[in-house]
Amino acid sequence: MDLIIYENIIDICAICMLVITVMAVMSTYMRKLIQLFAIHSLFLAVLAFVVAFYTDNSHIYITFTLTLVLKVLLIPRFLDYTVERIHVDKEVRSPISTPGSLLICTVLIFAGYLVADPMTESLTTLGRNCLAISLSIVFIGLYMMASRANALSESIGLLLTENGLFLGTMTISYGMPLIVEFGVFFDIIIAVVIIGIFAYRINRTFNSIDTSYMRRLRD
Amino acid sequence: MIHGIEIVVLIPAAAALLCGLSRDERALSWITILAAGACLAAAAWTFWPVFSTGTALEYGMWYVDGLSALFLILTAAVTFAVALYSHGYLRFERAAGGLTLRAEKTYYISLNLFVTAMLCVFLVSSLGMIWIIIEATTLVSTFLVGFYRDEGSTEASWKYLIICSVGITLALLGISLLYASAIGVIGSVSSALDWPVLMSVAADLDPVLLKTAMALVIIGFGTKAGFAPMHTWLPDAHSQAPTPVSALLSAALLNCALYSIIRFYMISEIAIPGFASTLLLIFGIASVFVASMFILNAKELKRMLAYSSVEHIGLIAVGLGIGTTWSVFAALFMVVAHSLTKPILFFCAGNIIQGYGTKEMSAVRGLGKTMPYTAAMLTVGSLAIVGMPPFAVFTGEIALLYSAVSAGMWWLTILLVVLLIIIFAGFTGRVFPMLSGSAEAEVTEPEGPIRAAPLAILAVAMTAMGLFAPESVADGFRMIAESMIGGLA
Missing domain, CATH: 1.20.120 (Four Helix Bundle (Hemerythrin (Met), subunit A))
Incomplete structure (x- = not known):
């Protein structure tokens, strides 16, 4: 296969990730959000596999395996378990309407392209279109975290942001040194466990995981 | 071995x-x-x-x-x-x-x-490893912040976890951009994120990538360091954590983030001089300004101390931002002075909160009679932290102002002096009324030499550092400052 085909597969995966991120911003059911995150991670894994195959770089295969095992299988399973434990699959209300959110996402995608534009010149790697998409996913993930008032959807926003980031590192520098990647994965898995623990604790303390109840501390 | x-x-x-x-x-x-x-x-x-x-x-x-x-x-x-x-x-x-x-x-x-x-x-x-460990510090200390498991500490620890994780995610993006620009120079080797390696090739790094990388890193680690406007987690975490932990967060954790920023700053100042320092200057001034406004209206003692940490981190960032050997010297001196002084105040706050059972400063009166030792230490610590001579923070602040003047930044000097006066007024205006008056409840000094010792040790250390910084220490500071700025010439 030649370069064009690899580039196309990579671009398709990246675009799918972006679309799923936008879907996640609009979806209001916890279980659906978790599923979307799993699919998001699956596309990231496929992308990692293609990059690994193209560059024939053994350590990206490891990244691919870790993504598949941790982000597609384990973390969604753990989040499902947390949702079960605190009995929330109800609709979470979003303070901004769906059309409003869509509009903001569009603006953020433009922002991603705007920020990435001057940098693409400097990059020589095969997925240079992906930087803009990666930044857009990061921005939308952050927006999701800011706009949601629910501990679990905030953490899904964080995970989506992190996936967007991995998309970026994968395509602009074919990942990071292996030891760093291991460390980052380790941190993410610990973070998810701690988020689970605290979501449980918030639910017990406030009888809800709606973080808008947590407004006691202010000046 | x-x-x-x-x-x-x-x-x-x-x-x-x-x-x-x-x-x-x-x-x-x-x-x-x-x-x-x-x-x-x-x-x-x-x-x-x-x-x-x-x-x-x-x-x-x-x-x-x-x-x-x-x-x-x-x-x-x-x-x-x-x-x-x-x-x-x-x-x-x-x-x-x-x-x-x-x-x-x-x-x-x-x-x-x-x-x-x-x-x-x-x-x-490796700068990548630094990122991993900084994230690990957040994860471990979340349990310390949420130690009391009540509403306040649960809220504070959640805010801490999420805000710092977001910040640090941005920093990782910055690191990956730095890595991308490094492998453009030295190829895809695993040492491409090692700091000495990066320093040796810093001049050849791609400036466009590096600019974005630096902005992301400063915002990301700056969140953890407590730069305004990303500081919002800080007063909550510091006020809700158990008091010894508050002291550790303020005097050690903020330094970790600051240290990471300094490492990136040194690389960036070689490749794109003036970029990182301008950003630090802006964040520094913003932090001092925001801190001064909140100190003026503070009600809880530990929250006020937290904002005072924001202020000092801001002053240190200003020192790095001015970017002369003198200003970096001042910034490093302030790091040490702040870390030795702030725990004294937090420990006093811990004594007061346990004694009086309240965090509100307005409910605490008559400290001079009920807790003479704590009151004395609180006085010394407060005078030191607002920058009175002969304590260490004073030396640092004077060196900073001097460096600003000698760099020709008059507006900056005037602004800082005004803000420092506001902070002085706000801080002493809240603390000193606690010393006099009469206490409503029966309150006694917490007993035990082990409880009193850390206060005394730190007070002696920071006073000694202000009065006569030993020659070898001053030389050490100068050497670091020169090596940091030497790269710029």
């Missing part, structure tokens, strides 16, 4: 393990105190030569130069004071009831792991 570096890291890690195995409440705090003392001794013995001679220690994944040696010894010293204070603080909580062995165990295990992680930040060579 195990070198000094491994010993320094292994001591608190072993202490965490021992605390996990221990079944006795009293053993926990003694293990931690002994470990912190041993760790301080090992750190001083291993890293003092590095600090005073400036020759870097480098092997395997470790890299220690004068700058990291300074932060290492400082962190170990603060940890020792915190370990001593924790002993009496938790004993009081235990006596008051509501503290299980399990909770205390969690506290000491997390504390020791937290310290291990913070020490590692200053030891590793």
Whole structure:
């Protein structure tokens, strides 16, 4: 296969990730959000596999395996378990309407392209279109975290942001040194466990995981 | 063979393990105190030569130069004071009831792991590893912030976890861009994120990538360091955490983030001079400004102290931002001065909160009669932190203002002086009324020499540093400042 085909597969995966991120911003059911995150991670894994195959770089295969095992299988399973434990699959209300959110996402995608534009010149790697998409996913993930008032959807926003980031590192520098990647994965898995623990604790303390109840501390 | 570096890291890690195995409440705090003392001794013995001679220690994944040696010894010293204070603080909580062995165990295990992680930040060579460890410090200390499990501390720890994780995610994006620009120069090798390697090729790094990378890194680690406007987690976490932890967050954790920023700053100033320093200057001024406004209206003692940390981090960032040898010298001096002074105030706050049972400053009166020792220390600490002579913070602030004037930044000097006066008025105006008047309830000084000792040790240290900074110490500072700015010429 030649370069064009690899580039196309990579671009398709990246675009799918972006679309799923936008879907996640609009979806209001916890279980659906978790599923979307799993699919998001699956596309990231496929992308990692293609990059690994193209560059024939053994350590990206490891990244691919870790993504598949941790982000597609384990973390969604753990989040499902947390949702079960605190009995929330109800609709979470979003303070901004769906059309409003869509509009903001569009603006953020433009922002991603705007920020990435001057940098693409400097990059020589095969997925240079992906930087803009990666930044857009990061921005939308952050927006999701800011706009949601629910501990679990905030953490899904964080995970989506992190996936967007991995998309970026994968395509602009074919990942990071292996030891760093291991460390980052380790941190993410610990973070998810701690988020689970605290979501449980918030639910017990406030009888809800709606973080808008947590407004006691202010000046 | 195990070198000094491994010993320094292994001591608190072993202490965490021992605390996990221990079944006795009293053993926990003694293990931690002994470990912190041993760790301080090992750190001083291993890293003092590095600090005073400036020759870097480098092997395997470790890299220690004068700058990291300074932060290492400082962190170990603060940890020792915190370990001593924790002993009496938790004993009081235990006596008051509501503290299980399990909770205390969690506290000491997390504390020791937290310290291990913070020490590692200053030891590793790879900037990627630094990122991982900084994130690890957040994860471990979330349990410390949420120690009391009530509404306030749950809210504070959640905010802390999420805001810092978001910040740090942005920093990772910045690091990956830096990595991308590094492999453009030296190829895809695993050492491409090692700081000495990056420094040696800094001049050839792609400036466009590096600019975005630096902006992301400063925003990301700046969140953790407490730069305004990303500081919102800081007052909550500092005020809701158990008081010894607040002291550790303020005097050690903020330094970790600051240290990471300095490492990136040094690379960036070679490749794109003036970019990182301008950003730091802006964030620094914003932090001092925001802190001054909140200090003026503070109601809770620990929140006010937290904002004072934001102020000092801001001043340090301004020092780095001015970017002359003098200003960097001042910034480093302020790092040490702040880390030695702030725990005194937090420890006093802990005594007051346990004695009076309230965090509100307006409910505390008659401190001079009820708690004479705490009152004296609070007076000394407050005067020191607002920058009165002869204490260390004063020396740092004067050096900073002097460097601003000699760099020709008059507007900056005037602005800083005005803000410092506002902070002086706000801080002393809240603290000193607590000393006089009469207490409504029966309140007594917490007893025990171990409880009093850390206050006295720190007070002596920071006064001595203000009065006569020893020649070798001043030389060490100068050497680091010159090596940081030497790269710029």
